[in-house]
Amino acid sequence: DSGVTQTPKHLITATGQRVTLRCSPRSGDLSVYWYQQSLDQGLQFLIQYYNGEERAKGNILERFSAQQFPDLHSELNLSSLELGDSALYFCASSLGTPGTGELFFGEGSRLTVL
Amino acid sequence: GENVEQHPSTLSVQEGDSAVIKCTYSDSASNYFPWYKQELGKRPQLIIDIRSNVGEKKDQRIAVTLNKTAKHFSLHITETQPEDSAVYFCAASIAGANSKLTFGKGITLSVRP
Numbered sequence: 526d527s528g529v530t531q532t533p534k535h536l537i538t539a540t541g542q543r544v545t546l547r548c549s550p551r552s553g554d555l556s557v558y559w560y561q562q563s564l565d566q567g568l569q570f571l572i573q574y575y576n577g578e579e580r581a582k583g584n585i586l587e588r589f590s591a592q593q594f595p596d597l598h599s600e601l602n603l604s605s606l607e608l609g610d611s612a613l614y615f616c617a618s619s620l621g622t623p624g625t626g627e628l629f630f631g632e633g634s635r636l637t638v639l
Numbered sequence: 640g641e642n643v644e645q646h647p648s649t650l651s652v653q654e655g656d657s658a659v660i661k662c663t664y665s666d667s668a669s670n671y672f673p674w675y676k677q678e679l680g681k682r683p684q685l686i687i688d689i690r691s692n693v694g695e696k697k698d699q700r701i702a703v704t705l706n707k708t709a710k711h712f713s714l715h716i717t718e719t720q721p722e723d724s725a726v727y728f729c730a731a732s733i734a735g736a737n738s739k740l741t742f743g744k745g746i747t748l749s750v751r752p
Contacts, residue, residue, distance in 0.1 A: 527682060558740070567744035568683065568728060581739040615682065625734055627673070630682040 531631035550618030645743035662729035
C-alpha cells in the first residue's frame with residue numbers, strides 16, 4: 526500500500542459525459558501528479574500541483590481540468606468524454622517536487638468510455 | 640520539452656541471465672533519472688534512481704549507469720528471476736519546483752524460467 530488513495534477504481538461511462546477522479550495523497554506529501562496510461566503509450570504526464578498551486582502542465586487536453594484543494598487532495602475532471610479517453614489514470618504524490626524523491630502512485634482509476 | 644525514449648520495447652531473457660534496458664533523454668539540463676517497475680495490474684513503483692553527479696549506483700541485483708555526454712542511462716539486472724518480469728519505465732526530470740517527471744513508454748521484460 527503506497528498510502529495514495531484513488532477513487533473510483535473503475536468507471537464506465539458514455540461519450541459526451543463528464544467524470545471526476547479523486548486522489549488523496551500520502552500524509553505529509555505536498556505534491557500531487559496526474560498521469561494517463563493508455564496501451565503502448567506509457568505514462569503520459571498530465572498536470573502537477575504543489576501545496577495547492579499548479580506547478581507544471583503536460584499534454585493535458587482542454588476538456589480536462591484539475592485542482593488541488595487546501596486539504597491537499599486533488600480532483601481530475603474529464604468532460605465531453607471521447608472513446609480515446611479510455612485509459613488508466615494514475616495519481617501520484619511526493620513530499621517535494623520532481624527530482625527530490627520518490628513518486629508514490631495510487632492504484633489508478635480505470636476509465637472506460639463506451 | 641524533455642523526450643525520453645526506451646529501446647527495445649520488449650526484452651526476453653532466460654532466468655539467471657542479465658538484462659540491460661537502455662534509455663535516452665533529450666534535455667541536457669535533466670539531472671534526476673529514476674526507474675519504475677510496474678507489475679501486471681499493479682501501480683508503478685520506484686526501484687532505483689540516479690542523479691547527474693553520480694555515474695553509477697547499485698542496489699543488490701540492480702544497477703543504473705548514466706552517461707551524461709551521450710545523454711543515456713541504463714538499468715542492469717543481474718541473475719534475473721521470474722519475479723523480475725514486469726514493465727520497466729525510465730524517467731527524467733530537472734530537480735526544481737516547476738519541473739515535471741517525463742517517462743519513457745516502458746519496456747516489457749519477460750524472464751523465462
